[in-house]
Amino acid sequence: MSLLKVTNLTKKFGKFTALDGINIDVNEGEVYGFIGPNGSGKSTTIRVLLGILKATEGEAKVFGKDAWADAVEIHKRIAYVPGDVNLWPNLTGGEVIDLFVKLRGGNNKSKREELIKKFDLDPSKKCRTYSKGNRQKVALVAAFSSEADLYILDEPTSGLDPLMEQVFQECVMDIKKEGKSVLLSSHILSEVEKLCDRVGIIRQGKIIETGSLSELRHLTRTNLLVETKQPITLLNELKGVHDIEEKDEAFSFQVDSEELDAVIKHVSQFGVVRLESAPPTLEDLFMRHYEGEGQTETGAGGVS
Template sequence: MNLVEVKDLTKKFGKFTALDRVNLSIEEGEIFGFIGPNGAGKSTTIRVLLGMLKPTSGQAKIFGKDVWHDAVEIHKEVAYVPGDANLWPNLTGGEVIDIFLKMRGNGSKQKRDELIERFQLDPTKKCRAYSKGNRQKIALISAFASDARFFILDEPTSGLDPLMERTFQECVLEAKHEGKSVLLSSHILSEVEKLCEKISIIREGKIIETGTLSEMRHLTRTNFIVQTKQPISELANFKGIYHLLENNDGLSFQVDSEKIDEVISYISKFGIVKLESAPPTLEDLFMRHYEGTTDSVGGVSQ
């Protein structure tokens, strides 16, 4: 049984449909990426999972329990980190962490102290004196020091510097190693790419693509840079070639996966001096869904 199961989830606000038959499933020990632009429906989905919003129709379950009716029970084993943590201004960071752990009723003081050191947090300062990044550290320490089975992380590294982002990534991978599951909603596509085994892209309240990154890459293009002894003629006329540009490194372009063999056979006739290829990144995939409708070469974006 999946740890999280969402089926045909719909949420309407009056005539506006924020979520339109959303389907998600997250397994035990899986890091699941959830991406989309602002207003796509990520936060609405998370609020439904947290029992803060009642679905208009459809079903959402965590641990086999209904997220609306069994929210109190579910929250005992869920840790949530929002993108902007609002904390009690007159309490110190250490006091806030202790309150969260006490409210949850589980967690480790030893792990709390270890995480405070790893995130380089001064726990003696009042929360009103903390920067946004330090407030995020408090939320992350409170979550990872708990004994939660499922972590819901909504833009969790907002305000963190690159060193602390790496510490965060280590904590997520450690949680996975312990058999825990993570829903990571992030606009930092490189972060999702490093951590997540499965990804869903949401757009205007609908899931438009779900799968592993390797599965999604079969649906997109490979990046090439090539230099040849003789100028390559008529490459722009090939079907399946996009964004053809000439620069100091030679020619750069993208190729649909099923056309790679044909393209390489053709350009080899011109005497290859240098050939570099790179798999499409998550950013390439994402932009395929959100960029304009026309490519520079090759016609309409698919």
């Protein structure tokens, strides 16, 4: 069942088109990765979904309700974490967490305490003293302490150290096990790869690819390092082989995944001594999408 559905969504700021007919579908119990470089339209999309911006054309529905007209109703069932959290400077972190949790009608003290401990947060300090990472932790604890059906997370780990990123990932997996849905906007591809069931890639306001990770793997290349008894010949003439480099007595190169079988068969004729394979990652996929694109990302005064 679809909890969030965006259809042909367009958002213009004057003559600048920030979003150009995008489609997104997030199902119940699913973690959907929304990825793209800074300035590609991720945050603009999220602001439309939250009812902060009104779409120019198309529609955005959350829980079957219109994101703009029914924003108040929708907010009762969602938790949102922005990439740059601003908090009330004179309140403590604990007071801010309590305020957000009460606004959503929750009161699970044990969960709140457990999350504060997990994220290694001192809730007694005033928010004005917090670093960016600690402000981020306050927002994450407040979100994960809430009883929500959909979690909208916009670059939620910016400012967190690697240990805290791991805690964040565990929290996302926990809410997924509870059957909740997550829209995770990120440009940290390893994060998306670990957590997401499906991915939508956005560039300059357009969704250029969408699907499960296994469906998108065909766009990636596998990295191979091969050492053979006899020198490999005709490697550069094989279909799907890229970036060949000779390293000592071995060859390193990339292979389009769909050509892997034929390349391995060719290489094996020369007596394989060593074969190392690094699986394709979302990082590779991303580079394939954007390589050869000489132009910079179009921006409109910080639209992202």
